[in-house]
Amino acid sequence: MRLVHINLLQPGMKLGKRIYSEEGLVLLSEDVELTSRLIGRLKDLGVGYVYIKDAATEDIIVPEMLQEETRRKALVEIKQQFQSMSGLKTKNRIPHFGKALSGVMNAILEDIGSQKEAMIMLMDMNSSDFDLYNHSLNVCVYTLVLGVASGYTRQQLMEIGLGALLHDIGKTQIAPEILHKPSRLSDEEFKIIQQHTTYGHRILKDEPGIPLLSAHCALQHHERIDGSGYPFGLKDKEIHEYAKWIALADSYDAMTTNRVYKQALLPHQAVEVLYTGSGTLYEQRMLERFRDCVAIYPVGLSVTLSTGEVGVVAAIHPRVPQRPLIRVLKDADGQTLSSPYEINLSTALSVMITGVEGLEDTPSSAQSERLES
Template identity: 65%
Template sequence: MQLGGFRYQNNRERIKLRLVPVTLLRAGMKLGKKIFNENGMVLLSEGVELTPRLIERLGQVGIGYVYIEDAVTEDIVIPEMIHEQTRAAALQEIKKQFQGLSSYSVDHRNKYFGKSFYKVMESILDDIGSRQDAIIMLMDIGAADQDLYHHSLNVCLYTLVLGIANGYDHNQLMELGIGSLLHDIGKMKISPQVLYKPGKLTDEEYEHMKTHTEIGYKLLKDEPGIPLLSAHCALQHHERIDGSGYPNGWKKDQIHEYAKWIGLVDSYDAMTASRIYKQALLPYEAMEVLYAGAGTLYEQRMLEAFRDCVAIYPLGLSVVLNTGEEGVVVRIHPKIPQRPVIRIVRDRDGQELKAPYDVDLSVSLSVMITNTLGATIVPFGEVHVD
């Protein structure tokens, strides 16, 4: 089977799934996918029947959405952007090298880690590099309090999909991929009290946090096996095209294109990641926030390219259509991911259908998603931020 550029041969992935906010979970529901802690260890396995205590605990560890078993959506396949083995090996190497850096000063560290990351990038590109119609699927649903290692890998995967869509060659993808994987490496030299502070940073703490860009550049610029442009990704990924970013306040063409892509994706992943102190945004909500910065923080053309590569409505998400009907996202088109296939499960009067049917929004152009479990959709181009 092929979906969105991803092929599946494991029948165990054919599970009955619906994506449900933790706030709407009810005792007796069964998990459709595993729940992981911040270290990647399984907290709850699929098939576990939820109890009031378990539901409460999910909220306490910062998980906003989970997949539950659902007979109506038995044919939904949840794709992974890279193979599980590739992902595990990449996270292991990221964690090993990043933690090693925390034990040494910038000038007295173990060098030559560039070779390790080059191998990681080759494995990742082997998985997704040839898939011209790959799309960005939301990662880490069901993961508690995403850490720096998962964030680094997510940003790398998302950015590579954009690089492929932008027509980058293998060498450019390697530069971009390594730059995105290591964009936050300087945070390993930031005080843990600041890095993991759950609330708003003080002005002094924020100034300390901002130094991670220059630290990352210094760590990478002379490292064998790390392209110099990748080092500049660490330096520039918080620069913004209106000059409001840091560390140098560069504008427009002063910022390398790689860093612009990474800055965009970095913001998206931060908004869609679970944190104990905040609930993750859904992809369409994060895209609304990003579009509020069109032409000031981010280039309009890049936002449009990003939108066309992102599955803004995750598989299994319950939605309301402008027809008044309710349904579930069951399939995503790789070329137009913002117009998915919806399985209608309730009519406009709220009555559950005995025979649900699918509506392809890429064909039924007058049908639109207006709500997702109580959250109003704001169309692109009509986003207003106070």
């Protein structure tokens, strides 16, 4: 299986993974043969990359962070609980949901714990658009991987996991026409959106089964260590460590998820943008831990090597995720090889990835625009 940029798709190619809508519904199933019309529709939906079945890479398996059943049940529960909040005023009595979401957390932790060395893999490369439910789940899973890597106890993982899962629950109190506005927010609209942090804290702080630290995650996940965040402009040690981890996962998922008006960045691009905030928005030590946990070149991605050869990422080395195993498909002259071979970049240290198929350039700090996730 390989990951192909939308502009490089050709009629006759077969999908390797399903394409999902923002509601989690299947738009196109695995093995569907693409037509010009379907490719055009995917472009209209803002899909940037899709997985394609390919004879030369048919044995390359794209790993999943969650089992499909765990993901499905989690999204159903998240959607149900978030929708139960919509339209309610935070001063009103809120239905209890701590027990239900604790069950979701246990299932997610079991899936992550079953992996020998859990890493942050893209979860929504094959979805058509950003939505609150998938975003909440993604941020939860990414944050838990960081928590595991940081040596957190089971209790701490439950606290930070619930905080991550519910970090944006305050958005259920924001008018849909503002929350889902497809164009840039006005200053006044952005101020309204910013209130989701305090709304979320009010919803969670007295909720049975939700730790108070989880409520603080909702309140602080947009604070930044230089004091430029909101709602209080807290600095450095004034911000709880949980909220700092969630801030990284939140920004990363926002950048790597498709939107109708903005195609997703690839992981290595998103990490580069995050690093522009090192020491100002995010702690450097946390960025380094985050980088070491992210598979910055997804399995299946076509890349160019410093040798001029072209290949596909075949596997990720868990200890050196920046140096994956590459299956070389074309030689330095651009000729397709009859017998592909593999280069392990974790040992072939003189060989570098110099390009990614479908990208004309890489992001700069100028691209780190105000992004409301």
